[in-house]
Amino acid sequence: MNSALLLPIVLGGSILATVVAGWAADLLLRRADVRHPETPLWHLLRRCRRALQIVLLAALLRGAHRQIAWPPLRDNAATVGRILTLALIGAGxxxxxxxxxxxxxxxxxxxxxxxxxxARVRRVRTQVTLIMRVVTVVVTVVAAAAMLLTFPGFRALGTSLLASAGIIGIVAGVAAQSTLGNLFAGFQIAFGDMVRIGDTVVVAGEWGVVEDITLTFLAVRTWDERRLTMPVSYFTTRPFENWSRGGVQMTGTVFLHCDHSAPVDLMREKVHEILNHCREWDGRGWDLAVTETTPSTMVVRAIVTAKDADDLWTVRCAVREQLIAWLAEKHPDALPRVLVGPADPRSAEAAARVRATTQGTWDT
Incomplete structure (x- = not known):
């Protein structure tokens, strides 16, 4: 057969075989998905169709390209074979x-x-995320090494460097001490259940939700949609607040500065009324008490509960806003006041005598 005709036949046959194999695999996975709807495995495996087709196409061409006697392909058989090998390794x-x-x-x-x-779901999700990233890194490194070994120059270089691998490993370990520390800290966080994706935390004075955990850094989404990117070693070497540990139910406080004449009993009844009309309050508990006094005001503390941190923030804001509005409307004298009045004339005369006496002493 003419070599010029053999090339399109081999290429077209390989492409046709790849398309048919991909269609057959997709058909089998679709039928398995219909028969077993309780597991999403078969549906997820259908996403591997493109990678499977590239592997099959590269393997078929890799095995058949030397059989084609077309002169341009025959003269560059080594280069074409290496390209197909690289494609096969990458697709694999x-x-x-x-x-x-x-x-x-x-x-x-x-x-x-x-x-x-x-909590268990978030823990498994964190572990699964880190495991997949480790698998991806390992497979990528192995594939890159396999690609480099296809080149004779790199193969000889690898043989010469193998003898000094111990020294290189020590030097690399010292140079990458911080990176390796973060790497092991990432495994410690994932399997030590210290912090999980979705946990509500307070770090460096910032309140937020853990959005992503990698092998080297951890991203926290704050309440105002900012992202704090911190090394994972921070969470293994410094204390931080994890509001999701031990259950997500929380208790919060609302502080108000009021005048000493404020009606505490009526304020207590008003807080109870506000909470009864607040959907975010979980009904577990509440209280209102005077916790401190100053020469000009007293500090009133209200305690509220909620099922999670987001609802607690809403309840605290609702109690603070509505209680202040109620005091301003019904009991304006209960709000803090700054008293300004005329000075006592007798006090002014006494102060003048003190200044005159002091001035005379200094003159003497």
Whole structure:
């Protein structure tokens, strides 16, 4: 057969075989998904179709390109073979990561569906996220190393560097001490259950929700939509508040400065009324008491409860706003006042005599 005709036949046949194999695999996965709707594995595996087709196409062309006697292809057989090998390695790594991601996501989805404890779900989600990133990094490194080994120059270089691998490892370990510390801190956070994705935390004086955890850094989304990016070693070496540990129910306080004549009993009844009309209040408890006094005011503290940090913030704001508005309307004298009045004439005369006596003493 003419070599010029053999090239399109081999190329077209490989593409056709790849398309048919991808269609057949997708059809089987679709039928498995219909028969087993309780697990999302088969639906997730359908995302691997492109990677599978590239692997098949690269493998077919890699095995058949030397059989084509077309002169331009025959003269550059080594280069074409290396390119196809690199494509095969890259597509194989992509396929491995995609399959692993589908399996892990399927397991996490089934666990999240059958578990009612949000804390456990967040813990597993954190661990799954870090495990997938580790798998991705390992597969990428191995694939990159395999690609480099296809080049004779890099293969000889790797052989010469193998003898000094111990020294290089020590030097790299010292140079990357901070990075390795963050890496191990990431594993400690993931499997030590210190902090999880979705936890409400207070770090560096900022309140927010843990949005992402990687092997080296942790992202916290604050209440005003800012992102705090912090090294994971921060959470293993410094104290921080985790409001999601031990349950998400929380108790908060509202402080008001009032005049000493403020009607505390009526304020207590008003707080109870406000909470009864507040949907975010969980009904677990409340209280109002005078906790401190100063020469000009007294400090009134209201205690409220809520099912989580977001609802607690809403309840505290509602109590503070409505109680101040009620005092301003019904009991304006209960709000703090600054008293300004005319000075006592007798006090002014006494002060003048003191100044005159002091001035005379200094003159003497």
């Amino acid at each position: 790594a992509w396929l491995i990561v995609a399959v692993a991601s589908a399996v892990v996501e399927s397991g996490y989805a089934r666990y999240a569906t059958g578990t009612r404890d949000p």
